[in-house]
Amino acid sequence: MTHQPTSNASPRAEAPKAAPPRPIVRARSPLIETRSVCKNYGAFRALEDVSIAVREGEFVSIVGPNGAGKTTLVNLLTGLLVPTKGEVYFKGRNIAGVCPVTLATQGMARTFQLVQIFPELTVAETIATAVITRQGKRWRLLSPLPQDAQIATRVAEIAGMFGLSSRLATLSRLLSQGEKKLLDVASAFALDPQLILLDEPTSGVSTAEKHAVMTTLVGAARAAGVQAIILVEHDMDLVAAYSHRIIALSEGRVLADLPPEEFFADPVIIETVVGKRRGVSC
Amino acid sequence: MKQGSALLLVAIAAGALALVPILAPPFYANLLVPFYGYAIALLGFNLLFGYTGLLSFGHALFLGLGAYTAAVLAGLWGIKEFEVVLLAAALVGLLLALPLGWLAVRYRGIFFGMLTLAYGMLAHAVLFKFYHLTGGDSGMRVPRMHLLGLEFAAYNKIELLAGPFYYYCLTLCALAALLMWRIVRSPFGLHLRSLRDNAQKAEYLGVRAHQFRLAAFAISGIYGAVGGTILGFRTGLADPELVYWTHSGHLVFMTVLGGFSSLLGPVIGALALTLLQDQLQSLTQYWRLVLGAILALVVIFLPRGLAGLAFDVGRLHGRRSASSTANTTETA
Numbered sequence: 317m318t319h320q321p322t323s324n325a326s327p328r329a330e331a332p333k334a335a336p337p338r339p340i341v342r343a344r345s346p347l348i349e350t351r352s353v354c355k356n357y358g359a360f361r362a363l364e365d366v367s368i369a370v371r372e373g374e375f376v377s378i379v380g381p382n383g384a385g386k387t388t389l390v391n392l393l394t395g396l397l398v399p400t401k402g403e404v405y406f407k408g409r410n411i412a413g414v415c416p417v418t419l420a421t422q423g424m425a426r427t428f429q430l431v432q433i434f435p436e437l438t439v440a441e442t443i444a445t446a447v448i449t450r451q452g453k454r455w456r457l458l459s460p461l462p463q464d465a466q467i468a469t470r471v472a473e474i475a476g477m478f479g480l481s482s483r484l485a486t487l488s489r490l491l492s493q494g495e496k497k498l499l500d501v502a503s504a505f506a507l508d509p510q511l512i513l514l515d516e517p518t519s520g521v522s523t524a525e526k527h528a529v530m531t532t533l534v535g536a537a538r539a540a541g542v543q544a545i546i547l548v549e550h551d552m553d554l555v556a557a558y559s560h561r562i563i564a565l566s567e568g569r570v571l572a573d574l575p576p577e578e579f580f581a582d583p584v585i586i587e588t589v590v591g592k593r594r595g596v597s598c
Numbered sequence: 599m600k601q602g603s604a605l606l607l608v609a610i611a612a613g614a615l616a617l618v619p620i621l622a623p624p625f626y627a628n629l630l631v632p633f634y635g636y637a638i639a640l641l642g643f644n645l646l647f648g649y650t651g652l653l654s655f656g657h658a659l660f661l662g663l664g665a666y667t668a669a670v671l672a673g674l675w676g677i678k679e680f681e682v683v684l685l686a687a688a689l690v691g692l693l694l695a696l697p698l699g700w701l702a703v704r705y706r707g708i709f710f711g712m713l714t715l716a717y718g719m720l721a722h723a724v725l726f727k728f729y730h731l732t733g734g735d736s737g738m739r740v741p742r743m744h745l746l747g748l749e750f751a752a753y754n755k756i757e758l759l760a761g762p763f764y765y766y767c768l769t770l771c772a773l774a775a776l777l778m779w780r781i782v783r784s785p786f787g788l789h790l791r792s793l794r795d796n797a798q799k800a801e802y803l804g805v806r807a808h809q810f811r812l813a814a815f816a817i818s819g820i821y822g823a824v825g826g827t828i829l830g831f832r833t834g835l836a837d838p839e840l841v842y843w844t845h846s847g848h849l850v851f852m853t854v855l856g857g858f859s860s861l862l863g864p865v866i867g868a869l870a871l872t873l874l875q876d877q878l879q880s881l882t883q884y885w886r887l888v889l890g891a892i893l894a895l896v897v898i899f900l901p902r903g904l905a906g907l908a909f910d911v912g913r914l915h916g917r918r919s920a921s922s923t924a925n926t927t928e929t930a
Contacts, residue, residue, distance in 0.1 A: 416801040416802045417801055417805065417807075421804055432799040432802075433795075434795035434799065435795055435796075437795060441788055441792075444785075456786060458780045459785065
């Protein structure tokens with residue numbers, strides 16, 4: 317589908333709160349890509365012939381109305397679902413049906429739309445869970461965790477990036493909703509991933525705090541050396557402000573795959589994605 | 599409760615237990631020997647339940663396995679060294695736990711519980727029906743064995759149990775608790791707890807759910823078999839009732855009574871139930887009814903068990919002490 321850029325973009329989208337960071341590197345081969353992926357749930361086709369690619373240095377947002385197939389696509393990209401047809405490649409390897417643990421060790425991390433924590437673990441323990449994986453210490457049955465300086469140092473670094481340093485000894489279930497969200501993401505970052513998929517990282521966070529959360533995430537991603545970020549987000553202000561590229565899905569197909577300036581200049585896409593002139597945020 | 603205070607309490611409790619054979623009649627020391635067997639088994643059981651989130655309704659299988667291993671090695675093969683029997687029981691526990699666990703840990707919640715219950719029932723049926731191999735309902739005799747190479751020939755059975763064997767079991771229990779303490783505080787232990795809390799999230803953080811649950815199952819199997827060996831030595835018998843589902847329920851009862859959210863909760867539960875059961879049996883023939891009512895009350899009013907209660911009392915006492923110190927300072 318071809319879309320002609322126009323100047324009829326939403327006022328909110330035209331004035332993002334922060335300038336979108338430019339891609340650092342344009343690598344030759346994609347970090348992750350789907351090739352003609354289809355996914356059926358019984359007779360219902362959730363995704364049809366979806367081919368996308370995300371390269372090193374990119375911040376790519378996936379948008380679309382409810383039921384467009386965004387979560388299905390993310391679940392395919394992270395191995396939670398197996399495509400009915402087509403392939404998913406991460407760093408050149410077909411990962412269709414590969415378990416999350418393997419993906420985590422290969423450099424992929426994800427967060428979920430609904431906040432995922434370990435209620436009875438402290439903030440430090442939650443982050444340490446990922447750090448242990450990263451440092452390959454998971455089978456140490458008898459070495460005392462509190463005395464492992466390497467793990468403690470890395471946990472403190474990660475907590476510092478996300479402003480959780482003062483909450484290290486707090487049980488996760490006692491954190492505020494915003495802190496839980498940050499912890500969820502922080503634990504994913506603790507894997508030192510090359511690619512991170514953020515499924516609505518600001519859902520449940522107040523509008524005033526959304527940009528602060530995103531700024532923290534992007535800053536942490538840079539500090540942690542994350543090579544690419546895929547964001548699933550409904551808030552078009554955030555999408556406009558942070559993305560290098562926006563992929564719009566509609567009824568299971570790729571409607572557009574454009575840079576923000578072209579994306580928001582197209583009224584047809586905007587209308588399909590966010591509805592007819594009701595404001596850009598949905 | 600701070601770690602230092604907890605360690606002090608554990609040291610005091612261990613010291614008090616060490617004085618039982620000296621200060622109390624042999625009856626009480628003899629009564630406490632099975633407590634040590636249960637305590638060791640429950641340390642392993644709670645790694646599976648309290649730390650990994652898998653509730654087994656067939657864990658008595660491993661206690662029976664330990665007792666039958668002792669019966670075969672000491673009774674049939676004439677191996678008299680208890681340490682060799684213990685090691686063999688641990689190995690047999692591990693070897694059986696691996697295939698059983700490999701299948702069972704694919705499931706969670708009620709499905710895991712039912713599958714482990716089925717294991718226990720199958721084991722009971724085998725032990726009960728294969729009379730020529732297992733002695734059927736009569737079981738197999740577990741003869742006396744040497745402890746640390748010493749025969750203790752001058753001691754009768756009661757003296758042996760209430761003396762050398764008591765201290766042997768106390769030491770073994772302390773070592774088992776120390777080892778488990780290291781395990782639950784290790785990176786491995788943290789990964790188990792992450793699986794208990796949120797398995798999907800844990801897997802996305804690189805925690806290998808199946809492997810870790812299987813490892814926990816195997817360790818709990820080893821602890822169960824070691825505990826069962828002590829029970830077999832004490833009664834001198836390995837019989838099918840050891841693996842019956844009501845015995846598995848007994849383990850769950852002890853764990854809930856003591857509290858499964860802490861390392862030593864189930865040990866406290868084992869001690870409390872051993873003493874309580876003895877007292878109730880001497881008071882009334884309806885002791886099972888009373889035990890059932892107590893369990894119901896514990897679940898309703900003390901969901902964290904006796905260990906949780908002790909923790910709360912300790913914390914309250916700490917706060918009151920701090921408050922009274924502050925008041926004294928203000929007054930001064």
